Amino acid sequence: MFMHVFSYRLKCLLRDRETVFWTLIFTLLLATLYYFAFGHLTGEQERFDPVRTAVVDSPAYRGDVRFQQVLASLSEPGENQLLELTVADEQQAERMLENGSVAGMITVGESIGLVVKQSGIEQSILKAILDEYAHTTKTVVGILAKNAGAAQQLISELGDRKGYTEQISFSDAVPDTILGFFYALIAMACMYSGFWGLRNAIDVQADLSARGARRSVAPIHKLGVVLADAAAALAVSFAEVLILIAYLAFVLRINFGNQIGYVLLTCFVGCIAGVSFGGFIGTVVRGNEGVKTGILIGASMTMSFLAGLMWVGIKDIIARKAPVLSYINPAALISDAFYSLYIFDSHRRFFVNIGMLCLISAIMCAASFMRLRRERYASV
Amino acid sequence: MLINVQNLVKRYGSLLALDHFDLQVSEGEIVGLLGPNGSGKTTAINCILSLLKYDKGTIEVFGKPMAPDAYELKRNIGIVMQNVAVFDELRVDENIDYFCGLYVRDPGTRRRLVEEAIDFVGLGEFRKFHPKKLSGGLLRRLNIACGIAHKPKLLILDEPTVAVDPQSRNSILEGIRELNREGTTVVYTSHYMEEVEQLCTRIVIMDKGKTLATGTNGELKSMINDGETISVELYVLQPEDLAQIRQLPHVTRAHYADNRLSVHYDGGQHNLLRLLDYLKSRELSFNRVFSEQPTLNDVFLEITGRQLRD
Numbered sequence: 222m223f224m225h226v227f228s229y230r231l232k233c234l235l236r237d238r239e240t241v242f243w244t245l246i247f248t249l250l251l252a253t254l255y256y257f258a259f260g261h262l263t264g265e266q267e268r269f270d271p272v273r274t275a276v277v278d279s280p281a282y283r284g285d286v287r288f289q290q291v292l293a294s295l296s297e298p299g300e301n302q303l304l305e306l307t308v309a310d311e312q313q314a315e316r317m318l319e320n321g322s323v324a325g326m327i328t329v330g331e332s333i334g335l336v337v338k339q340s341g342i343e344q345s346i347l348k349a350i351l352d353e354y355a356h357t358t359k360t361v362v363g364i365l366a367k368n369a370g371a372a373q374q375l376i377s378e379l380g381d382r383k384g385y386t387e388q389i390s391f392s393d394a395v396p397d398t399i400l401g402f403f404y405a406l407i408a409m410a411c412m413y414s415g416f417w418g419l420r421n422a423i424d425v426q427a428d429l430s431a432r433g434a435r436r437s438v439a440p441i442h443k444l445g446v447v448l449a450d451a452a453a454a455l456a457v458s459f460a461e462v463l464i465l466i467a468y469l470a471f472v473l474r475i476n477f478g479n480q481i482g483y484v485l486l487t488c489f490v491g492c493i494a495g496v497s498f499g500g501f502i503g504t505v506v507r508g509n510e511g512v513k514t515g516i517l518i519g520a521s522m523t524m525s526f527l528a529g530l531m532w533v534g535i536k537d538i539i540a541r542k543a544p545v546l547s548y549i550n551p552a553a554l555i556s557d558a559f560y561s562l563y564i565f566d567s568h569r570r571f572f573v574n575i576g577m578l579c580l581i582s583a584i585m586c587a588a589s590f591m592r593l594r595r596e597r598y599a600s601v
Numbered sequence: 602m603l604i605n606v607q608n609l610v611k612r613y614g615s616l617l618a619l620d621h622f623d624l625q626v627s628e629g630e631i632v633g634l635l636g637p638n639g640s641g642k643t644t645a646i647n648c649i650l651s652l653l654k655y656d657k658g659t660i661e662v663f664g665k666p667m668a669p670d671a672y673e674l675k676r677n678i679g680i681v682m683q684n685v686a687v688f689d690e691l692r693v694d695e696n697i698d699y700f701c702g703l704y705v706r707d708p709g710t711r712r713r714l715v716e717e718a719i720d721f722v723g724l725g726e727f728r729k730f731h732p733k734k735l736s737g738g739l740l741r742r743l744n745i746a747c748g749i750a751h752k753p754k755l756l757i758l759d760e761p762t763v764a765v766d767p768q769s770r771n772s773i774l775e776g777i778r779e780l781n782r783e784g785t786t787v788v789y790t791s792h793y794m795e796e797v798e799q800l801c802t803r804i805v806i807m808d809k810g811k812t813l814a815t816g817t818n819g820e821l822k823s824m825i826n827d828g829e830t831i832s833v834e835l836y837v838l839q840p841e842d843l844a845q846i847r848q849l850p851h852v853t854r855a856h857y858a859d860n861r862l863s864v865h866y867d868g869g870q871h872n873l874l875r876l877l878d879y880l881k882s883r884e885l886s887f888n889r890v891f892s893e894q895p896t897l898n899d900v901f902l903e904i905t906g907r908q909l910r911d
Contacts, residue, residue: 225702229691236690427652431686435747438650438680439703440672597654597669600613601647 222441223449230421230453240416245461248410249468255406256473259399271296271305272343275314275323282308282329291354292327303346327351400563401556403475405530408555410465411488412521414458414495415502419517421450422503422589423510428598429503430510447593451496458492478563483571487562490575491555494582498551501585504592524552554578602664603628603755603786604649609658611644611810618644619655620810626755626788631781633801634790635897637909641810642790643683646759649788650680662755676704679753679785683760685744687732694719694728697746704751718750721776738769745773749780756780757788762796774800794897794909806901813904818897825903827853827895828866831873833880835887836860842883849875 235241276282276292283289296306307314307323317323318336324343326336335351337344364371425446427434436446466488469475477484502517522530527550529536536553539546547553558574565571604626611619619641626632634642647653649660651669660667662674687696698715705711719728722742732740745761758777762770777800781787791797797804798818806813806821814821828851838857846862847855851869855862866872873892880887901909 229699233688233690431682431684435686437652440675441703599654601652
């Protein structure tokens with residue numbers, strides 16, 4: 222009997238084109254949209270281009286060996302190359318500045334000068350470099366004037382600058398805020414499993430649908446029907462989320478780390494939470510199908526928003542102002558489970574999220590069952 | 602006794618939907634529950650099926666108390682809901698197989714029963730159609746097939762012909778008669794008196810949650826004073842002729858208006874002949890003549906003072 226109900230339920234759900242659109246096609250479209258909206262932030266364009274700069278070749282420049290060394294080190298090819306330097310006479314440098322082939326023109330005289338044609342990021346970088354050089358030179362000259370004996374130590378420390386803050390990574394992964402959007406999207410897809418849960422709830426209750434009434438008068442235990450329907454809904458929603466994950470990973474090249482087992486576990490538990498949530502809305506909330514659907518959509522979107530679907534910064538605000546929300550919002554828990562997998566080597570936080578999801582799902586299932594187990598209705 | 606309902610009371614808030622309602626159905630009967638919309642027919646059916654809570658009374662089916670978990674009783678009951686209860690995503694044959702499968706576990710038996718149900722309702726050429734592709738009449742037939750495929754001993758049909766074309770309606774009614782001939786006891790609710798008159802071996806007239814009258818079609822009609830009514834179209838009728846007509850045997854009342862003479866009888870035979878003889882003897886020319894037997898609507902009107910379709 223279980224397999225009979227399960228297999229037909231599976232057919233019903235898979236052929237429900239409207240719900241398949243919202244639970245699968247819509248999420249794929251949204252993922253694609255996100256990719257094109259945010260892709261440039263993580264792609265090739267994020268790479269820094271050296272600032273093209275002209276230095277006016279003059280006796281003073283040729284005489285300032287230290288400045289030449291600084292510019293040469295900043296122009297060394299490699300990942301940290303800051304400048305692309307051209308040494309030219311004054312007229313040539315002015316022409317280059319005029320036609321835009323360089324961002325700025327450095328002159329060396331009594332002091333070091335910068336000529337730019339417009340203001341912008343590149344020009345600001347050039348100014349910052351020259352200011353830093355001038356400041357350091359002035360500091361060194363001042364120290365030597367007061368204490369000539371410190372020259373040796375000063376020269377050695379200039380070549381060995383220390384940083385007093387340290388960047389720590391909890392894993393090999395590079396923190397990436399854009400991933401937060403995609404994690405929230407997966408969380409939304411899991412919560413959209415609620416559509417299947419809601420359909421199940423409507424189709425099993427005699428006071429909500431004629432199908433529910435017909436199934437209620439059949440000689441089968443209601444719990445058996447509920448479990449078979451839920452298993453079918455879970456199978457469909459899990460398959461949909463797997464398709465989404467595959468699309469993100471293999472087509473859009475979103476990095477989920479190398480813990481595929483935990484990723485699948487998160488999806489599975491997320492789908493259980495989504496189906497339970499739909500069942501909860503379908504049984505506990507009073508109203509007709511339209512009202513229940515509206516509440517489901519509104520609640521799913523709100524939870525996804527709070528999980529960072531539209532704006533990642535909301536997660537920080539919730540963490541500071543109302544941290545409890547992060548623990549009772551299934552979408553936030555799903556999103557955070559993915560994020561903790563990606564960021565932390567330890568699984569402690571991941572399992573806290575999974576545990577909370579299981580607990581919330583169990584509460585929603587219990588509440589739904591309390592309503593579903595009634596055998597006679599007040600009105601049909 | 603297949604169904605025995607005693608003293609059933611059901612309230613929706615302050616509304617008394619069933620007011621000490623009684624119903625007895627014996628094996629082999631086609632019992633019709635006849636009443637206007639809101640008279641309590643569907644509420645009674647839903648109580649019998651244990652879908653609804655009720656405030657008072659007892660319900661026995663197949664001689665045992667009916668309960669939501671009375672699966673052995675439910676196994677022998679078929680239900681055809683007022684609203685079509687099928688899955689839009691499943692084809693005709695899949696829908697029937699699904700609902701049949703809730704009663705019959707053996708796949709081989711189920712396949713045979715599904716084929717028989719499809720043939721029975723005449724949906725053979727539509728078996729691969731989805732419900733949305735079916736006309737209203739065909740959809741109702743599918744709804745019936747889903748309720749009868751498991752060959753129930755007791756079949757309950759709640760207004761199965763609402764919004765159905767006459768051809769499909771006749772097909773449905775003939776199918777119900779055939780099921781009854783094969784041994785199925787039928788409870789049929791409707792507010793169409795013609796259907797109930799044609800189909801049912803016993804009729805229960807309901808209004809405001811109460812049983813007003815019970816009996817066969819003939820027994821119910823014999824409960825009222827009216828016999829046949831004869832109407833004649835004629836252009837001229839003098840008052841003295843009308844007075845003479847009122848004196849004819851078995852005439853209870855007669856009136857003339859809008860070129861139409863209506864004569865009501867309380868019984869008797871050859872009333873039409875006698876009336877026409879009188880009109881000919883007075884050389885009154887007439888056009889069409891109608892003779893109407895009393896209907897269940899007349900019975901309902903006599904008991905409640907209201908039309909059945911008010």
